[in-house]
Amino acid sequence: MWMMVLVFLSDIFFVLLTVPTIVMASEKEIKEIYENGMNILEDLTNNVQEIQEQLLEEILKRNAGTEYLSRFFPNGQADNQSFKTNVPIITYEDIQPYIDRIANGETSSILLAYRIIQFLLSTGTSGGQPKLIPMTAESFEKRMSDLLLSDLVTRKCFSGSDEGKSLYLYFIKPEMETPSGLKASFFTTFYFKTESFKNGLAKFCTSPIDTILCLDNKQSMFCQLLTGLLQRDEVVRFGSTFASVLARTIKFLEDYWRELCSNIRTGYLSDWIIDPGCKNAMSLILTRPNRELANSIQQICEDKSWEGIIVKLWPKIKYIHCIITGSMSQYVSLLEFYGGGIPLVSPIYNSSESSFGINLKPLSKPFDVSYTFLPNTAYFEFLPVSKDGEGKAQETWTDDEPVDLANVKLGRYYEVVVTTLAGLYRYTVGDVLKVTGFYNKSPQFQFVERRNVVLSIDVDKTTEEDLSKAIMKAKLILEPLGIMLTTYSSYADTSLTPGRYVLFWELKMKGSNDLPKLDAKIMEQCCCMVEESFDFTYKSHRKGGAISALEVRVVKHGTFDELMDFYVSKGVSVAQYKPPSCLKSEEAVMILNSGMVGKFFSPKTMF
Structure with missing residues (x-):
């Protein structure tokens, strides 16, 4: 039943999206469009479990006979429970041989039943080389339906x-x-x-x-x-x-x-x-x-x-x-x-692999944004991620079994896993999320960080979220002076022993593009604030001499534009460029170093 409803909704969305409905419609018609969209949203979020299970059944019905999936169902019994028991959770490297075979001319039926119309490229700036992600006509329409729903929600607020x-x-x-x-x-x-x-x-x-x-x-x-x-x-x-x-x-x-x-x-x-x-x-x-x-x-x-x-x-x-x-x-x-x-509106959460959810509160403050997952785009599972006493997500998963969309717990951290109609099965996207609430029966998630994007010198593990929070605190020292931190990146410098964290900051005055006059004591305070914000492991190794004093390198205005140009020259799209929080490319580090106009350190004996 629910699959028929989903197909019907997809058809409606696709028709609406290809017609300039909002601008050319009468006030009455606009009201009807909004009401229909909101009714669909209510249906989706009130029937999460049913839609998810029906969607997984449909995926298995279509694709269980493919070369990839059939290995896990030797008796031919491809039901939902067998899928969760037998099919392994994978990364891109596990599925890549099949994608490469399709890209090189083999039929897409080795991985999925429906025809692939296009490969999508991931951005590649955070994890290295871009990935090839299969897309079908159906998966494209599902993305469009999410975009339309998001647009309707946003427009209703303004x-x-x-x-x-x-x-x-x-x-x-x-x-x-x-x-x-x-x-x-x-x-x-x-x-x-x-x-x-x-x-x-x-x-x-x-x-x-x-x-x-x-x-x-x-x-x-x-x-x-x-x-x-x-x-x-x-x-x-x-x-x-x-x-x-x-x-x-x-x-x-x-x-x-x-x-x-x-x-x-x-x-x-x-x-x-x-x-x-x-x-x-x-x-x-x-x-x-x-x-x-x-x-x-x-x-x-x-x-x-x-x-x-x-x-x-x-x-x-x-x-x-x-x-x-x-x-x-x-x-x-x-x-x-x-x-x-x-107002800054962050409308939707998606990736090359799938669309996930939309922001139902467009007027939320930027750091309070959560996304309500929609159950008709992919089958979602969540790997529980451990957290310390401060609520910080850790590097390792817990021993708990993956949970489905309807059973995640408020306040818990998870890594999202997707199974799609387009040939991804129990695929780890690499995003760590936190459950912040529910809309009807659909969970709302706050994006926390990309998994494995870390700075590390010894056994310390500083995540993307750790780094962001630390820098946000340090910015408070600069703001009363009229100095803006416009963008940043970092890398772990292990060229010397012991190694150190290096932060690249691009600064400007609020009233102009002029480079601020940098007071060494103020910048040293910023370095201290960043280090004080890191966890116990970092501080103990810093105190013991296994990690050197943190360094901030200030770069001239426009240096990070050169970094973007570098990644664009390597094939990244300007429209999808994501600035790397932690640099892995030596060339990228050289570009930022070439724009350096000053460098500052924490005190050597800080801890």
Whole structure:
């Protein structure tokens, strides 16, 4: 029964998403769309257990006979309990040989029953090389249904947000073609080329589709910002996929606002914009000189302080829309500063492997955001993760058996495991989550950290969450002085004995892009605060001399943009770039070192 309902809901969502319903609908029709969406959400979250079990049954019904799964059902009995008993929990390395065989030309039926239409690429910035994740037409539609539900929830919170346009900064990367002929790309690249996007969301965006599909990120960024400025009085939403993209956008605006104003003032596009799609799109928008608009923008951008620059340039904006959890949380203070109090909305939690859940409280403070899992996208299991007395997630799993979505416990930490219709079976995504509540019967999770993203010199294990919390405390020392920490990264320097933690910080004054005058005593206090925030193991080894004094290396403005450019040159999409909290690449460390303007240490005898 529930599978029939899910298929029906998927069809409804797909139809709604391919039609510009919200903008062109009457007030009555808009109300009906919202009500239908909310009714569907209620159905999904009230029937979590039933939907999950039915979904797993459907996955096994389709795929139990594949080469991969049939090994675990020698008697042919592929029911839900047999699946949980016999099928092992795996990582990407376990499933990779099958994916590689498909990529090299073997039939996808060795792994799943339905045809693979595309491979999705993971970002690769946190874990090394990008992974190839199978995607089917059905799994794509499920992602779209989650996006629509999330959009409906968000719009319901902001009156008038249906009446204007979205300035969303979107970018693509060239697709790869595997020997089998199947293409591999980032999800955003695939999505922006679909009719779903072109006939749906793209119609609400200020950016013409050809500027989004431009492969030159610089030309694309310039043209998207130019169209956004030309339509500044219509923009009610500002955003992108990740907060890192918006941070990059502000930096680009700082560098190019004069040229953008010149284009608007003269009515002529800069000569270096040579992409045919961009030139054609802009010829339809930049049709005449507009001195008055250019002067208004110039007056705003010439202000010494750019605090609130987003709302000054686009005065009708209701909210900023991007992922701000996980590694993106380091950009929260930056976006709050430039946003001038505009709410930051982190709408959805997903990955290359699956869509997981949506934020039902869009007005939540950035560090309070939780995501309500939807049971129709994948079959979810959760590996309990141990925690210490301070509630910090530890490196190892407990000996407890995995639990399903309906049976997780409030306040507990888990690593999420997914089984999808697209060929992933009991696959560990690598994300550690904390249960923060329930909406009806569906759990709500707060993202904690990526598993195994750690700094370590000896037996110490400092996680992504540990590092983030420590740096957030140290930032409080700088803020009263008008100094902003715009972004950071780190690595474990073991080139000397004993080794030490090295933090890279990019700092700026609130009122300008000038590098702050760095007081050695203040910076030493920051180093101390970070170390004092670490756990007992770190402190004891630091005191015993097994770990050297922590070092903070301050880099000049724009250095982290060079780091992003490095990862983009290696194949990462700007739209899906996740700044690495802990660097594993020697080349990346060299890039940040090349921008260093000062370095500071904790006292040697701190503990």
